Amino acid sequence: MKTGWLGTLLYGFAALAAAAPAPQARPPSPTTVVVLGVDHAAQLVSPRDRPALLDAFLDRAKPDAICIERTPEAFARGDFYEFTYEVQDLAVPFARRHGIELCPIDWEPPVEDQRLGFGLALDAPPELRPLKGLFGLLSFAGASLQRDLFHADDPAKLERVTHWAATPAAKAGNDLPRRLYLYRTYLQAQRIAAAARAHPGGRVVVVVGEFHKRDIEAILADAAGIRVVQPSSLGRPSEAEAAAHDRPEYQAAIAGFNLLGVQAASGAVDYAFVGRALAALEAAGATPQTRLLRVRLERLQGRIGRAEAVARYRAIAAEAGDARFAWTGVKDATRVDSWFDPFGNLDVRRRALLEAAREAQAGGDAAAAAGWLDACAAGLSPRQQAQLRGYWQRDIAPATPPVAGVPVGAARAATPTSG
Structure with missing residues (x-):
């Protein structure tokens, strides 16, 4: 069958196109x-x-x-x-x-x-x-x-x-x-x-x-x-x-980890760093949480004495109501501890009572310490009470009172740490 020169030409182009390899797609960027x-x-x-x-x-x-x-x-x-x-x-x-x-x-x-x-x-x-x-x-x-x-x-x-x-x-x-x-x-x-x-x-x-x-x-x-x-x-x-990305929950975590957990007793605390975090929290307004953290910071630095710390803790406990810490790291709420703080699941009122008891115990007033510890334990579950008293007996009651003039925590700088 004759197709004429135009048909022959078109047929040839079609055959060439069919024989030519298809263009390769560009590989995606990694x-x-x-x-x-x-x-x-x-x-x-x-x-x-x-x-x-x-x-x-x-x-x-x-x-x-x-x-x-x-x-x-x-x-x-x-x-x-x-x-x-x-x-x-x-x-x-x-x-x-x-x-x-x-x-x-x-x-x-x-x-x-x-x-x-x-x-x-x-x-x-x-x-x-x-x-x-x-x-x-x-x-x-x-x-x-x-x-x-x-x-x-x-x-x-x-x-x-x-x-x-x-x-x-x-x-x-x-x-x-x-x-x-x-x-x-x-x-x-x-x-x-x-x-x-x-x-x-x-x-x-x-x-x-x-x-x-x-x-x-x-x-x-x-x-x-x-x-x-x-x-x-x-x-x-x-x-x-970094400053533009700071958040109150970050500041609360820095302050809580360093001031309330076992880090405080390690002797390895950047107080300037912690102080900036706490000051940023305080700038948003004083709360029972910030007042307690401020007392703890000043006591750990040796800037206030034991009697003043106890008085301020007791005042916080009287006014805190049901206030809680903004960040605790607690995973299991049925426990009294967190992964860095033996008493991490206490609310602010109970924590203030615990810190007053800690100071009284370190100062040799075991009777006052026992009273405030009892007040702290009241209302906790049996499991939480057992853990509270277990940590107290293990970590606080046997502690040697710090030497006068030495910030609280420095005397326990040998506490084992892990990174």
């Missing part, structure tokens, strides 16, 4: 992953790593998603580790205020496996928390007061962790923590990769314990479509930026 390694809750003791600075960094990073250190199952029911202040009290509220997706990326062995391997459940503290070790009340040594927001960006500062992860225990039967760490961190990395794939060309910020940072980055280094960058490459927020 997703930027920023792994911010943190020391859990150290933001509360270091001005160079303070909550407002981390808040300002997250704002500067402009993430499409924030990955947090909690399992998806626990996160779905609003359950967090007690001590991950930077997660539940900072990153999660920040993301929700700004409409940013939250991606829980942690993994834990089932409780049955925890009991099989360790002989206990890892999320069930004893009735009285120890001062150190597993389930110990958290405090920080002096070096943490100088911690920087980008501390974990320097591989040399994580060399100890890297060595531990790569070195089997001398006895294989003691190697479970390391083996679980490797598996846990691997799964964290895979969940981060999934979050990155869900945001092609975007930016994902990971807020995770520095213990995991380098292994996560190594696992993701060759992942397709992912570009890992260091947090410090985004630039450090200025002091003005």
Whole structure:
């Protein structure tokens, strides 16, 4: 069949087009992953790593998603580790205020496996928390007061962790923590990769314990479509930026952790840092909380004597009513403690009575101390009363009265701490 020259020409063009390879789609831009390694809750003791600075960094990073250190199952029911202040009290509220997706990326062995391997459940503290070790009340040594927001960006500062992860225990039967760490961190990395794939060309910020940072980055280094960058490459927020991101709940957390928890007895408190936080709270108006924190700060610094402190505590107790602290870190409200404070779940009135009793006990007036302790315990549940008196007998009643002129807390500077 003859088609003429025009038909032949068109047929030829069609054949060429069919034989030519299809144009390749441009590959999507990689997703930027920023792994911010943190020391859990150290933001509360270091001005160079303070909550407002981390808040300002997250704002500067402009993430499409924030990955947090909690399992998806626990996160779905609003359950967090007690001590991950930077997660539940900072990153999660920040993301929700700004409409940013939250991606829980942690993994834990089932409780049955925890009991099989360790002989206990890892999320069930004893009735009285120890001062150190597993389930110990958290405090920080002096070096943490100088911690920087980008501390974990320097591989040399994580060399100890890297060595531990790569070195089997001398006895294989003691190697479970390391083996679980490797598996846990691997799964964290895979969940981060999934979050990155869900945001092609975007930016994902990971807020995770520095213990995991380098292994996560190594696992993701060759992942397709992912570009890992260091947090410090985004630039450090200025002091003005940090100030603009400060919040009353951050100020209350700094003051409470350092003045009411075991940190106060550690000898490692940046009083200028704590004083600025408390002053910012007071600027919004005096409350029973701020008055109690002010007395505690001045007493710890040795700026007021015991008699004045007792009188002011008693006045606060008489006026506080049912006022509570703005931030306590309490997870289990059936307990009297928190993860850093043996008496963290007391309201302001009871805390004022407890502090008056502490001062009376240290001054040798055991009868007055017992009376105020009884008043503090009244109305608490039997479990809370038992914990209150247990901590009192263990941590306060046996304490040696401080030397005259030495600020309260300095005499206990040898209290074991953990970072």
